[in-house]
Amino acid sequence: MSTTxxxxxxxxxxxxxxxxxxxxxxxxxxxxxxxRVLRVIVDxxxxVELDACAELSRAISDTLDETDAMGEGEYVLEVSSPGADRPLTEHRHYVRATGRLVKLQLHEGGDLVARILGVDDAGLDLEVPGLKGRKPTARRVEFPEIAKGRVEIEFNRKDKKEEEEA
Structure with missing residues (x-):
């Protein structure tokens, strides 16, 4: 797709x-x-609920029909949320992942799997799970240290309601 x-x-x-x-x-x-396929990813x-994607899809479709932004040819419009395994690239992505387990690739080398406890303008406060029965440890990682980040999918993760009840 051209920049224009x-x-x-x-x-x-x-x-x-x-x-x-x-x-x-x-x-x-x-x-x-x-x-052509036009994919619009929102969060x-x-x-993002399915109904919100459907409403937005109708609004986008109507707007595109009124303009020539997609040209004359046929196209398919897809409006969706980013999915669980999308890369964490923006500050807001890390904020939204608070409480989740993430895998960070660090510029210094090596990977770090930890739970995000807090996010501020400079970096992340993390809880690194303990190995072989050891207690978790706290760690601070500044944003410039992070090369890549991605949420780890947890199949047995307690949701917030379950944690509050426990």
Whole structure:
């Protein structure tokens, strides 16, 4: 997708996404046979429900039909949330992952798997799980130390309600 088309689509779609109290994470145009696929990825601090994606999809579709932003050819519109395994690239991504287990690749080398306890402007307060029955330890990692970050999927993770009841 050309920078001009990307900027134009972002300028056109950002107000629609913001009106639904969502963040526009990504816009991607790709080819699928003869058609193009426009993927719009949105998120919020509370997550994104299916109904919100459907409403936003209708609003985006109507707006794109009124403009020539996608040109004359056929295209498929997909509006979705980013998914659990998307990379953590923005400060808000780390804030949303508070309480979750993450895998961080550090610039100094090596990986760190830890739970995010807190996020501020400079970095993360983490709890590194103890190995072989040892207690977890606290660790501070500054944002410039992080090369890559991703949420680890936990199949037996207690949700916040269960933790509050315990």
């Amino acid at each position: 088309q990307s900027e134009r689509l972002r300028g056109l779609l950002e107000p629609l996404v913001s009106a639904k109290q969502l963040d526009l994470e990504e816009i991607e145009v790709s080819r699928a046979g003869r058609r 919020s601090d509370e997550g």
